[in-house]
Amino acid sequence: MTKNEFLDKLREALGNDLAATAVQENTQYYSQYILGEMGKGRSEEEVVEELGDPWVIARTIIDTTEGAQSAGAGYAYESDGQTYGQQGNYVRRTGFFRNGGWRLIVALLGLVGILLAIVAVVGGIISLVAPILVPVLIIAFVVRLFGRRQ
Secondary structure (H helix, E strand, O other): OOHHHHHHHHHHHHHOOOOHHHHHHHHHHHHHHHHHHHHOOOOHHHHHHHHOOHHHHHHHHHHHHHHHHHOOOOOOOOOOOOOEOEOOOOOOOOHHHHHHHHHHHHHHHHHHHHHHHHHHHHHHHHHHHHHHHHHHHHHHHHHHHHHHHO
């Protein structure tokens, strides 16, 4: 399949469910991506074959866009320090976990794990020392009590 055939199929698949601007943005991205890869010396057919079925790509884009709209979030295009339309990585981010929320959860779980380990170590030390320390404290208390009466 050629680049133009791929883009036509993608445009057709996206056109049923997305606004014209979203269709244009996505087809422009894939066009730029293919051109960028061809600039690296790869063949057009090789790049298009690697991308896969444009209908599957379109379904993923549509599902992600619908999910973002229903969650009240948008999606953004990020590139490697370049403006949109130039070659870059296309990143679609929506929701708590895709915006780095998973890092917060991992950090909190790590903190809870560390606190539990500290409590376990302190409790273990107390359970080892208590059978010796409690009788010594009782004897010291009794000796002080009787030492004051005399």
